[in-house]
Amino acid sequence: xxxxxxxxxxxxxxxxxxxxxxxxxxxxxxxxxxxxxxxxxxxxxxxxxxxxxxxxxxxxxxxxxxxxxxxxxxxxxxxxxxxxxxxxxxxxxxxxxxxxxxxxxxxxxxxxxxxxxxxxxxxxxxxxxxxxxxxxxxxxxxxxxxxxxxxxxxxxxxxxxxxxxxxxxxxxxxxxxxxxxxxxxxxxxxxxxxxxxxxxxxxxxxxxxxxxxxxxxxxxxxxxxxxxxxxxxxxxxxxxxxxxx
Numbered sequence: 393x394x395x396x397x398x399x400x401x402x403x404x405x406x407x408x409x410x411x412x413x414x415x416x417x418x419x420x421x422x423x424x425x426x427x428x429x430x431x432x433x434x435x436x437x438x439x440x441x442x443x444x445x446x447x448x449x450x451x452x453x454x455x456x457x458x459x460x461x462x463x464x465x466x467x468x469x470x471x472x473x474x475x476x477x478x479x480x481x482x483x484x485x486x487x488x489x490x491x492x493x494x495x496x497x498x499x500x501x502x503x504x505x506x507x508x509x510x511x512x513x514x515x516x517x518x519x520x521x522x523x524x525x526x527x528x529x530x531x532x533x534x535x536x537x538x539x540x541x542x543x544x545x546x547x548x549x550x551x552x553x554x555x556x557x558x559x560x561x562x563x564x565x566x567x568x569x570x571x572x573x574x575x576x577x578x579x580x581x582x583x584x585x586x587x588x589x590x591x592x593x594x595x596x597x598x599x600x601x602x603x604x605x606x607x608x609x610x611x612x613x614x615x616x617x618x619x620x621x622x623x624x625x626x627x628x629x630x631x632x633x634x635x636x637x
Contacts, residue, residue, distance in 0.1 A: 427512070434512035437485040441550070446477040448547070448554045469554045471543050478550065486510075489549065491542055499595045500537045504545035516549040520592040544589060579613045587613075590625040594632055601625075 450467035482488065486509035494501040499519045507513035518541045522533035547553065579587070587610060591598055598610065605621055607613050613621060 430508070430510045430512035433510040434508040434514070437487050437508050438551075441481055441485045441487060444481055445550070445552060446481070448474055448477060448552055450554060469543060471539055471546075474543060474546060478552075489546060491545070493538055495534075500534060500541065502538060502541035502545055504542070504549045506549040514549065516545045518545050518548075518593040519595050521595070541592075577614050577616070578611065579615050579618050583615070583618050584611050584613075587618075587621055587625065590622065590629070594625060594629045596625065596628060 448469055450469050451473040452468050452470045487506065488509075489504055489506045492503040492505065494503075496519065499521055501517060501519035503515050503517040505513050505515050520537050520541060522530070523536035523540065524533050528536060591601060602608065602610055604624075605613060605617060
Protein backbone atom coordinates (compact mmCIF):
# COMPACT_ATOMS: atom_id res chain seq x y z
CA UNK A 393 0.00 0.00 0.00
CA UNK A 394 1.83 3.02 -1.30
CA UNK A 395 -0.13 5.99 -0.05
CA UNK A 396 -2.48 7.31 2.59
CA UNK A 397 -5.60 6.75 0.45
CA UNK A 398 -4.77 3.03 0.06
CA UNK A 399 -4.59 2.61 3.85
CA UNK A 400 -7.87 4.42 4.43
CA UNK A 401 -9.68 2.46 1.70
CA UNK A 402 -8.40 -0.84 3.07
CA UNK A 403 -9.48 -0.05 6.62
CA UNK A 404 -12.91 1.10 5.44
CA UNK A 405 -13.41 -2.06 3.38
CA UNK A 406 -12.39 -4.47 6.14
CA UNK A 407 -13.92 -2.68 9.13
CA UNK A 408 -17.24 -4.46 8.71
CA UNK A 409 -15.63 -7.90 8.24
CA UNK A 410 -13.54 -8.20 11.41
CA UNK A 411 -14.19 -7.63 15.10
CA UNK A 412 -12.96 -4.49 16.89
CA UNK A 413 -9.92 -6.18 18.46
CA UNK A 414 -8.60 -7.44 15.13
CA UNK A 415 -9.40 -4.14 13.49
CA UNK A 416 -7.36 -2.33 16.16
CA UNK A 417 -4.44 -4.69 15.57
CA UNK A 418 -4.64 -4.10 11.80
CA UNK A 419 -4.73 -0.33 12.23
CA UNK A 420 -1.72 -0.53 14.54
CA UNK A 421 0.16 -2.75 12.07
CA UNK A 422 -0.53 -0.58 9.06
CA UNK A 423 0.33 2.50 11.09
CA UNK A 424 3.79 1.06 11.72
CA UNK A 425 4.16 0.13 8.06
CA UNK A 426 3.15 3.63 7.04
CA UNK A 427 5.77 5.12 9.38
CA UNK A 428 8.43 2.87 7.83
CA UNK A 429 7.49 3.95 4.32
CA UNK A 430 7.46 7.61 5.36
CA UNK A 431 10.97 7.28 6.77
CA UNK A 432 12.15 5.58 3.57
CA UNK A 433 10.82 8.53 1.57
CA UNK A 434 12.57 10.94 3.94
CA UNK A 435 15.92 9.09 3.67
CA UNK A 436 15.63 8.93 -0.12
CA UNK A 437 14.97 12.66 -0.27
CA UNK A 438 17.94 13.32 2.00
CA UNK A 439 20.20 11.18 -0.18
CA UNK A 440 19.12 13.15 -3.25
CA UNK A 441 19.69 16.41 -1.40
CA UNK A 442 23.18 15.38 -0.27
CA UNK A 443 24.16 14.40 -3.83
CA UNK A 444 23.73 18.01 -4.94
CA UNK A 445 24.26 19.78 -1.61
CA UNK A 446 25.97 23.16 -2.06
CA UNK A 447 29.17 24.23 -0.35
CA UNK A 448 28.37 26.55 2.55
CA UNK A 449 30.96 29.29 2.91
CA UNK A 450 31.56 32.05 5.44
CA UNK A 451 29.88 35.15 4.06
CA UNK A 452 29.86 37.40 7.14
CA UNK A 453 32.51 39.17 9.19
CA UNK A 454 32.07 40.32 12.78
CA UNK A 455 34.42 42.89 14.30
CA UNK A 456 33.80 44.26 17.79
CA UNK A 457 35.48 45.41 21.00
CA UNK A 458 34.73 43.42 24.15
CA UNK A 459 33.90 44.91 27.54
CA UNK A 460 37.55 44.31 28.49
CA UNK A 461 38.71 46.44 25.56
CA UNK A 462 39.91 43.52 23.45
CA UNK A 463 39.13 43.53 19.74
CA UNK A 464 37.73 40.34 18.23
CA UNK A 465 37.24 39.57 14.57
CA UNK A 466 35.90 36.38 13.05
CA UNK A 467 34.17 35.06 9.96
CA UNK A 468 30.83 33.29 10.14
CA UNK A 469 28.01 31.98 7.98
CA UNK A 470 24.80 33.98 8.08
CA UNK A 471 21.45 32.23 8.23
CA UNK A 472 20.27 34.12 5.15
CA UNK A 473 23.23 32.77 3.18
CA UNK A 474 22.51 29.19 4.25
CA UNK A 475 18.84 29.50 3.33
CA UNK A 476 19.67 31.03 -0.05
CA UNK A 477 21.91 28.05 -0.82
CA UNK A 478 19.57 25.25 0.28
CA UNK A 479 15.93 26.27 -0.13
CA UNK A 480 15.60 25.49 -3.83
CA UNK A 481 17.20 22.07 -3.48
CA UNK A 482 15.12 21.23 -0.41
CA UNK A 483 11.93 22.13 -2.26
CA UNK A 484 12.92 19.91 -5.19
CA UNK A 485 13.13 16.99 -2.76
CA UNK A 486 9.92 17.90 -0.87
CA UNK A 487 11.82 18.77 2.30
CA UNK A 488 11.14 21.71 4.62
CA UNK A 489 12.30 22.95 8.01
CA UNK A 490 11.20 25.09 10.91
CA UNK A 491 12.36 25.86 14.45
CA UNK A 492 10.92 25.74 17.94
CA UNK A 493 12.45 28.13 20.50
CA UNK A 494 12.21 27.55 24.25
CA UNK A 495 13.35 29.95 26.95
CA UNK A 496 14.75 27.86 29.80
CA UNK A 497 15.75 29.17 33.23
CA UNK A 498 19.19 30.35 32.20
CA UNK A 499 19.47 29.14 28.62
CA UNK A 500 17.83 29.25 25.22
CA UNK A 501 16.96 26.00 23.47
CA UNK A 502 16.38 25.85 19.72
CA UNK A 503 15.05 22.76 17.94
CA UNK A 504 15.23 22.43 14.16
CA UNK A 505 12.55 20.18 12.67
CA UNK A 506 13.35 18.81 9.22
CA UNK A 507 10.27 17.31 7.53
CA UNK A 508 9.35 15.44 4.35
CA UNK A 509 6.03 15.92 2.59
CA UNK A 510 5.07 12.28 3.22
CA UNK A 511 5.05 12.89 6.97
CA UNK A 512 8.37 11.82 8.51
CA UNK A 513 10.38 14.44 10.40
CA UNK A 514 13.57 14.51 12.46
CA UNK A 515 14.74 16.96 15.11
CA UNK A 516 18.05 18.42 16.24
CA UNK A 517 18.19 20.48 19.45
CA UNK A 518 20.91 22.69 20.91
CA UNK A 519 20.92 25.09 23.83
CA UNK A 520 23.21 27.86 25.01
CA UNK A 521 23.43 30.90 27.25
CA UNK A 522 22.62 34.37 25.94
CA UNK A 523 25.44 35.83 23.85
CA UNK A 524 26.66 38.82 25.86
CA UNK A 525 29.66 39.54 23.62
CA UNK A 526 30.09 42.89 21.91
CA UNK A 527 28.25 44.95 24.55
CA UNK A 528 24.81 43.64 23.53
CA UNK A 529 21.72 44.47 25.57
CA UNK A 530 19.57 41.64 26.97
CA UNK A 531 17.25 41.37 23.95
CA UNK A 532 20.11 41.51 21.46
CA UNK A 533 21.94 38.81 23.43
CA UNK A 534 18.93 36.50 23.21
CA UNK A 535 18.45 37.22 19.50
CA UNK A 536 22.11 36.52 18.77
CA UNK A 537 21.96 33.15 20.53
CA UNK A 538 18.76 32.17 18.75
CA UNK A 539 20.30 33.05 15.38
CA UNK A 540 23.44 31.08 16.22
CA UNK A 541 21.49 28.00 17.30
CA UNK A 542 19.16 28.21 14.29
CA UNK A 543 22.17 28.14 11.98
CA UNK A 544 23.88 25.21 13.62
CA UNK A 545 20.78 23.07 14.23
CA UNK A 546 19.82 23.50 10.57
CA UNK A 547 23.31 22.57 9.40
CA UNK A 548 23.34 19.57 11.75
CA UNK A 549 19.90 18.39 10.59
CA UNK A 550 21.04 18.54 6.96
CA UNK A 551 24.47 17.05 7.64
CA UNK A 552 26.25 20.10 6.24
CA UNK A 553 29.35 21.92 7.41
CA UNK A 554 30.81 25.33 6.71
CA UNK A 555 34.15 26.44 5.32
CA UNK A 556 36.70 28.31 7.39
CA UNK A 557 36.58 28.20 11.17
CA UNK A 558 33.85 30.19 12.93
CA UNK A 559 34.09 31.34 16.54
CA UNK A 560 30.83 33.29 16.78
CA UNK A 561 32.06 35.31 19.72
CA UNK A 562 34.00 32.54 21.47
CA UNK A 563 37.05 33.43 19.46
CA UNK A 564 39.93 31.01 19.06
CA UNK A 565 43.09 32.85 20.04
CA UNK A 566 46.49 31.30 19.65
CA UNK A 567 48.27 30.64 22.95
CA UNK A 568 50.38 33.51 24.23
CA UNK A 569 53.93 34.29 23.15
CA UNK A 570 55.25 32.57 26.29
CA UNK A 571 53.81 29.29 25.01
CA UNK A 572 54.73 29.61 21.35
CA UNK A 573 57.38 26.89 21.52
CA UNK A 574 54.64 24.43 22.45
CA UNK A 575 51.95 25.73 20.08
CA UNK A 576 52.11 22.59 17.95
CA UNK A 577 50.85 20.61 20.95
CA UNK A 578 47.64 22.62 21.31
CA UNK A 579 44.35 21.77 19.64
CA UNK A 580 43.67 23.31 16.25
CA UNK A 581 41.09 26.05 15.60
CA UNK A 582 38.82 23.41 14.04
CA UNK A 583 39.06 21.18 17.13
CA UNK A 584 38.47 24.24 19.32
CA UNK A 585 35.29 25.07 17.35
CA UNK A 586 34.00 21.50 17.63
CA UNK A 587 34.49 21.37 21.40
CA UNK A 588 33.03 24.85 21.78
CA UNK A 589 29.88 23.91 19.86
CA UNK A 590 29.45 20.71 21.89
CA UNK A 591 29.79 22.67 25.12
CA UNK A 592 27.17 25.16 23.90
CA UNK A 593 24.79 22.37 22.91
CA UNK A 594 24.72 20.91 26.43
CA UNK A 595 24.92 24.22 28.27
CA UNK A 596 28.15 23.34 30.06
CA UNK A 597 30.05 25.89 32.13
CA UNK A 598 33.20 26.42 30.05
CA UNK A 599 35.23 27.83 32.94
CA UNK A 600 34.50 24.79 35.11
CA UNK A 601 35.19 22.48 32.18
CA UNK A 602 38.62 24.07 31.68
CA UNK A 603 39.32 23.74 35.40
CA UNK A 604 38.56 20.02 35.23
CA UNK A 605 41.03 19.68 32.36
CA UNK A 606 43.55 21.85 34.23
CA UNK A 607 43.88 24.48 31.49
CA UNK A 608 43.34 28.24 31.67
CA UNK A 609 41.32 28.34 28.47
CA UNK A 610 40.02 25.86 25.91
CA UNK A 611 42.48 26.94 23.21
CA UNK A 612 45.34 25.83 25.51
CA UNK A 613 44.10 22.24 25.63
CA UNK A 614 46.82 19.77 24.66
CA UNK A 615 45.98 17.89 21.46
CA UNK A 616 46.62 14.61 23.32
CA UNK A 617 43.65 15.45 25.58
CA UNK A 618 41.30 16.37 22.73
CA UNK A 619 39.47 13.01 22.54
CA UNK A 620 39.23 12.83 26.34
CA UNK A 621 37.57 16.27 26.40
CA UNK A 622 35.25 15.39 23.52
CA UNK A 623 34.19 12.13 25.17
CA UNK A 624 33.45 13.95 28.43
CA UNK A 625 31.11 16.38 26.68
CA UNK A 626 29.41 13.64 24.64
CA UNK A 627 28.75 11.64 27.82
CA UNK A 628 27.12 14.73 29.33
CA UNK A 629 24.95 15.20 26.23
CA UNK A 630 23.96 11.52 26.29
CA UNK A 631 23.02 11.77 29.96
CA UNK A 632 20.88 14.83 29.25
CA UNK A 633 19.13 13.07 26.36
CA UNK A 634 18.43 9.99 28.53
CA UNK A 635 17.02 12.21 31.26
CA UNK A 636 14.63 13.82 28.74
CA UNK A 637 13.27 10.52 27.40
